[in-house]
Amino acid sequence: MKNKTLAAWLAFLGGPLGLHRFYLHGWRDAPGWILPLPTLLGAYGVLRVQRLGVDDQLSWMLVPLLGFTIAGCALTAIVYGLSSREKWNARFNAGADEQAPAGGTNWFTILAVAAALMVGTGILMATIAFSFQHYFEYQVEEGRAISQ
Known part of the structure; x- marks a missing residue:
C-alpha cells in the first residue's frame, strides 16, 4: 500500500533526488534516476556562484535548474496531497x-x-527573478559591446 501522506512528504523533501518516484514506482523508474541530474547541475551552479560570483555566465544558466526542480517537486507534493482517496487508491493501490x-x-x-x-512558491519566484535579471543584464552588456 502506497501512503499518500508519505508520498507527499517525499516529493517535497526528497523530490529533487527522486525519492517519491522510487517509493511509488520502484527502483526501475527512469524519471526517478534522471531527476537528480538537474538537481546536481543546479547545485554545481550554486557552487560556481559562491566561488566566482554572480557574473559567471555558466552559473546563472545552471542555478535555475535547481530552483525549477525544487519548485516542480513541490508542485508534485501538492498534487499528491490534494488527490482524492479514490483517485489515489485507483492509481497507486490498484488491488x-x-x-x-x-x-x-x-x-x-x-x-x-x-x-x-x-517553499515551492518562494523558490519559483526567486528562480524566475534571478534568471530574468541575469538574462537581461547579459543582453544589455552584449548591446553595449555591439554599439562600441
Missing part, C-alpha cells in the same frame, strides 16, 4: 479498496501541502 486508508488525507498531509506551497 485495494477505493476507500483504503492509505489514500486518506490527514493533518500531516495538509502540512505537507502547505509547506510545499510556501
Whole structure:
C-alpha cells in the first residue's frame, strides 16, 4: 500500500533526488534516476556562484535548474496531497479498496501541502527573478559591446 501522506512528504523533501518516484514506482523508474541530474547541475551552479560570483555566465544558466526542480517537486507534493482517496487508491493501490486508508488525507498531509506551497512558491519566484535579471543584464552588456 502506497501512503499518500508519505508520498507527499517525499516529493517535497526528497523530490529533487527522486525519492517519491522510487517509493511509488520502484527502483526501475527512469524519471526517478534522471531527476537528480538537474538537481546536481543546479547545485554545481550554486557552487560556481559562491566561488566566482554572480557574473559567471555558466552559473546563472545552471542555478535555475535547481530552483525549477525544487519548485516542480513541490508542485508534485501538492498534487499528491490534494488527490482524492479514490483517485489515489485507483492509481497507486490498484488491488485495494477505493476507500483504503492509505489514500486518506490527514493533518500531516495538509502540512505537507502547505509547506510545499510556501517553499515551492518562494523558490519559483526567486528562480524566475534571478534568471530574468541575469538574462537581461547579459543582453544589455552584449548591446553595449555591439554599439562600441
